[in-house]
Amino acid sequence: MPSVRREDESNEPVDSFDERVLRVVEVIPPGRVMSYGDVAEYLGEGGPRQVGQVMSRGTGDLPWWRVIRADGSPPPGHEAECLAAQRAEGTPMRPDGTRADMRRARWDGVIK
């Protein structure tokens, strides 16, 4: 008889990868950001592309603009919205203002 089943696809996963990603997005403090790769590393699973995949499918009301590329540039197709939101919450930006200053804006995942 089938006993303990770890990955049962016939049942709805209570805690999908998508949801774990969104949960991280939710806790990033205002004025700080994380790269796609940071999120993946923080979770200890998946990769930058998987995280990007989730983000592209919509994050609901969550602060999606706090997850950007490792070089600080906003996601393609959402530059204006992203930069506006970041400027509004005082995210450290580079002199040019087109991307976040990762050195200062990056969040390590530790809530002080």
Added chain:
DNA sequence: GTGCTGACACAGG
């Protein structure tokens, strides 16, 4: 299985 795609990352030139 094979190949292409994507809100990525990184090393070179």
Added chain:
DNA sequence: ACCTGTGCCAGCA
């Protein structure tokens, strides 16, 4: 600073 190639991981035709 910009462009290109390669590595990466999943999903899908």
